[in-house]
Amino acid sequence: MNSPYPILDISNLSITFLSDGIKIPAVSSFSCRIMQGTCTAIIGESGCGKSVVAHAILRLLPKNSQVEGTIIFKNQNIYRLDERLLQSIRGKEIGIMFQSPDRALNPIYRLYKQMFQPLDTHKVVPVQEREAHIHKALIKAGFSNPELAARLYPCHCSGGMNQRAVTAIILSLEPDLVIADEPTKGLDRSKILDIQASLQEVLHEKRTLLLITHDIRLAHTMAHHIVVMYAGEIVEAGPANAILSSPSHPYTRGLIQSLPENGFNPIPGCAPPLTNLPEGCRFADRCYQVTKLCHKRPAKLTQVNGRMIRCHRY
Numbered sequence: 001m002n003s004p005y006p007i008l009d010i011s012n013l014s015i016t017f018l019s020d021g022i023k024i025p026a027v028s029s030f031s032c033r034i035m036q037g038t039c040t041a042i043i044g045e046s047g048c049g050k051s052v053v054a055h056a057i058l059r060l061l062p063k064n065s066q067v068e069g070t071i072i073f074k075n076q077n078i079y080r081l082d083e084r085l086l087q088s089i090r091g092k093e094i095g096i097m098f099q100s101p102d103r104a105l106n107p108i109y110r111l112y113k114q115m116f117q118p119l120d121t122h123k124v125v126p127v128q129e130r131e132a133h134i135h136k137a138l139i140k141a142g143f144s145n146p147e148l149a150a151r152l153y154p155c156h157c158s159g160g161m162n163q164r165a166v167t168a169i170i171l172s173l174e175p176d177l178v179i180a181d182e183p184t185k186g187l188d189r190s191k192i193l194d195i196q197a198s199l200q201e202v203l204h205e206k207r208t209l210l211l212i213t214h215d216i217r218l219a220h221t222m223a224h225h226i227v228v229m230y231a232g233e234i235v236e237a238g239p240a241n242a243i244l245s246s247p248s249h250p251y252t253r254g255l256i257q258s259l260p261e262n263g264f265n266p267i268p269g270c271a272p273p274l275t276n277l278p279e280g281c282r283f284a285d286r287c288y289q290v291t292k293l294c295h296k297r298p299a300k301l302t303q304v305n306g307r308m309i310r311c312h313r314y
């Protein structure tokens with residue numbers, strides 16, 4: 001049996017957007033190593049930089065972005081690959097389910113064509129098996145009548161159906177690394193379970209999952225590792241069970257306290273604007289354990305009891 005190896009190694013990734021002459025530091029010094037066959041979940045409030053990290057992995061950021069650091073996928077530096085090689089990695093080796101399914105679907109093609117074309121490009125299954133493969137992927141994504149679903153155009157589908165269609169398209173290509181950005185957004189419980197089962201299959205097949213989600217319950221069920229982001233930085237990272245059952249960083253605690261099953265106590269206030277970050281800890285203004293030092297100096301990410309924490313208390 002192959003021993004696990006880091007399929008994706010992100011080191012010191014910083015991403016800055018330039019908008020109207022203003023620098024927006026969306027992600028700062030993000031490092032994360034993802035072992036083959038595991039699930040890592042990135043959680044954090046809206047705007048903390050989760051999707052930007054996902055897009056950076058496939059070099060899909062817009063032109064007004066500047067990327068520093070390294071992203072190594074299967075020993076290849078993504079930012080040194082030529083575009084042709086990268087094209088062969090996109091979809092076949094790394095599949096991304098975008099947060100907004102509209103970005104992935106072509107409005108003028110039926111779902112069948114949208115599924116057939118990438119299978120054809122990447123030669124995933126023999127031609128004679130493609131239709132059955134497509135129907136199987138649609139069933140797994142929660143379409144009980146795959147023949148009917150395959151004939152639909154995206155405009156015939158609800159947002160949730162399109163979300164599941166995107167899941168079917170990406171998973172039918174059987175990529176080694178699946179990046180799922182909010183795969184269950186806007187879905188009802190039964191459809192969430194369908195998507196969850198499809199993603200779990202990725203792991204059963206010893207492939208790798210990077211899950212980006214606001215659904216902490218989903219992260220708890222799926223993930224081996226958790227990365228908690230706040231205002232563009234990692235504030236806590238490590239084994240999912242340990243972090244979710246016993247969070248250390250005041251922000252992670254706040255996130256978990258804000259869950260309905262824990263009494264729905266949202267963290268007061270909101271994250272600082274990225275264009276006007278505080279001198280000290282970015283969470284200081286909202287932290288119930290804040291000290292003078294927190295306002296003065298940024299905290300470093302430190303290893304404590306098998307996890308990484310960015311907090312002056314550790």
Ligand SMILES: Nc1ncnc2c1ncn2[C@@H]1O[C@H](COP(=O)(O)OP(=O)(O)OP(=O)(O)O)[C@@H](O)[C@H]1O
Binds near residue numbers: 045048052053062274
């Ligand atoms: N093209 C861009 N130009 C300027 N700023 C951008 C651009 N894309 C993203 N940003 C900024 O980067 C920050 C992080 O955005 P990102 O989409 O990664 O957030 P997120 O954590 O995925 O949030 P959500 O949970 O709402 O999806 C945001 O403040 C956003 O405004």
Ligand code: NI
Binds near residue numbers: 050051052099181
């Ligand atoms: Ni996002």
